[in-house]
Amino acid sequence: MAGKKRDKKPLEFRNTQLADALQTQDMAALAFALRHGPTVVPLLRPGQRDDPRDDGEVWTYRDPNTGDVALLLFSDAANKPAALPPGVGLQSPAWLRAFLGTHGDQITTVFFDIAGPHAMQASPVDLLAALEA
Template sequence: MAKKKKPKDVSAEFRNTQLTDALQTQDMAAVAFALRHGPTVVPLLRPGSRDDPRDSGEVWTYRDPATGDVALLLFSDATHKPATLPPHVGLHSPLWLRDFLATHGEVITTVFFDIAGPHPLQAAPADLLAALEA
């Protein structure tokens, strides 16, 4: 009789423990270090194609219907993403985040980390870009 494979815990792979710790202390230097040296969990409107490693999916952003302001929501851990957001997440590198902010920083008005907790933090895209380039 063949053994059934135990399902892989994907959520264990979608986290940045250093970023979680930095958000807990609200230490901006530690947040910057964690962003420069580890991945960031990003909600996706459309997941990337498994057959195309260049396709990282389509990042979901929030547009305030009253003001038109656009917010990028990032997470230190996939378990911190509210269920009301799109179900898919991507794990993106510091280089990806730097390039994304450099490309879309003029449109994005704010970046939220772990918006629903346990330790939310808000930052300006330009500040994050400067931290990533330091």
Template sequence: MASGKKRSSKKEPLEFRNTALTDALQTQDMAAVAFALRHGPTVVPLMKPGQRDDPLDAGEVWTYRDPSTGDLALLLFSDAAHKPATLPPAVALQSPAWLRAFLSTHEREITTVFFDIAGPHPLQASPADIIAALDA
């Protein structure tokens, strides 16, 4: 006799990575980086994760402020495995549209954007350069 319980289907775990971005950073090919940013997600560290029941709550993005200059940097990752353990543990997988909107909103405050800052293949760009790559 059936127990009335539905068997839960095993879902593949969500992968917090953009393989195309990882590959583009490895070769430092700026055209490939731009393509990967336009067509795939970016791993974003969070101070506070969003509410699971609210799809509009993306959480609070973690940024780095240099204590000596006050400059604000946005750290992004091609793979959650590249995020240093010293950063807050929560991450979000954000779309190209989200990245474009976030950078547009905070372009005056953010002085630089780092990709995979701790390696294996870091890249630094200005918010304006990232916006231009997303718009290309």
């Protein structure tokens, strides 16, 4: 007797629409991809598996010279540089909206796929506007 768990597809840590938008450097397509799909986020501390409310602790980059804070987001976990913490989370558009709404005044810029293949950046204000469009 085949169990349903065996038939379940493994969770994919990527957003193909976001990767396509980054490839074309199209801000409208990027906004659409963020509103309708997940985003891969580097985690300093992964969430607890038995607590669905625990998303983990998001890793951000703080420039040691200026103190500026950057949020790094990825279209695919494979695009995350190995130098970053190893954990990743797959976050929803609602999560990204809430995170930027809470921490947007501390974040200077948001980088997408910072190490490539098609890096792009935006301000938290622009991303919030895109998410709420």
